[in-house]
Amino acid sequence: MERELLLLGLLRHNHMHGYELHEFINRDLASCTDLKKPTAYYLLDKMAAKGWITQTEEQEGSRPPRRVYQLTAEGEAAFQRLLRENLVAYHQARFAGDIGLAFVDALEPEEARTLLQRRRDTLAGELAATRHIPLHHGTLQLVIEHQIRHLKAELEWLDEVLGRLSVD
Template sequence: MTTRELLFLGLLRHQKMHGYQLNEFIQQDLAVCTDIKKPTAYYLLNKMEARGWITQSSEQIGNRPLRRVYQITPTGEIAFQSMLRESMQEYTPTYFEDDIPLAFLDELTTDEASTYLETRKEQLLSELEIMQNTPVHPGTVQWMLEHRLRHLQAEAAWLDEVLSRLTLMEEE
C-alpha cells in the first residue's frame, strides 16, 4: 500500500514527529481507517529516510530513550504531491473478507445462519458506536471518517436485510 507512505508524509508535513508519536496518533485517531503495526511504522520511516523523503534529528528528555524526530524534506514534499494526485484519481476495488462465507450461507439452517449473523451485527454496531463517538477532525480528515461511517451504515442495512430474508425463508 503506497497510501501508508502518503499518510506518513501527510502527517509529517503538519508536524515533526517521532515514531512512537506517529504510532500513537494512528492507533488512537485513525484506527477506524487503517491498521499500521509498530514494526511496520519503524520500517517505513527507515525506508523513507533512506530515500531522502524525511530526515532525522535526535531528541532526548532526561535519561529517557532517545527519540528520533522525523521531518519532511523538499524531496518528500514532491513525493507527497505526486502520490496524492496519483492516488486521488485511482479507484481501488475493495474485496470483503466476509463475502466468501456469505456465498455458502445456504449450507446452514436458517436458524443457525441467523444466530451467526446476529453476532456479526453486534460487532458491527459496536464499531459504529465507537465511530460516532470519535471527536470531529479538522478539514477533509473528517470526510475520510464520514466515508467510513457511510460504509458501516450500509453494512448494517445489508445485514438487516439478509436477516429478514432468512426469517422469511424460515416461515415457509
C-alpha cells in the first residue's frame, strides 16, 4: 500500500512520532493524500509488528510521552521494494465528480451551471491554497507541482463544460 510507502519514506530521514506524521501529512501533503489519525497509528503498529520500524519512548517535560519511530534494515528493504513497485506502475485516477457530469443533462442547464459554478469556486480556492504551500525539499516538491498542474487543468476543463452548458 502506498500509505506505508509514504510513512516509511518520511521516517527514513526524520524520526517522527504518530501525531507528528499525521500533522505533517494533513498540513503539507493534504493536496495529495489524507491520512486520519487512527489510520496512522494503525499502520505504525502494523509496520512495527512486521519489524519494519522500531519505536523509542520519548518524554519532553511533562508532555504526554511519544513514540518516535525509525526504520530497521528490513524497513529500508521494504521501502526500496515498495518504491520501485510504485514507480513502475501507472495508477489510474478516478474522478468521483465525473459521475455527476455524466448525468448533468438530467437538469435544466441553468441549475446545472449554478451548481457547477460552486464546484468551480471550491476548485479555484484549492488551487490558490496549494500555491501557498511552502516548498518541500527534494522530490517531495514534485507532489505539490503535480497537484497544481492538475488543478489548473481541472479549472480549464470545468470552464469548458460550463461554456458548453451555456450554448446548448
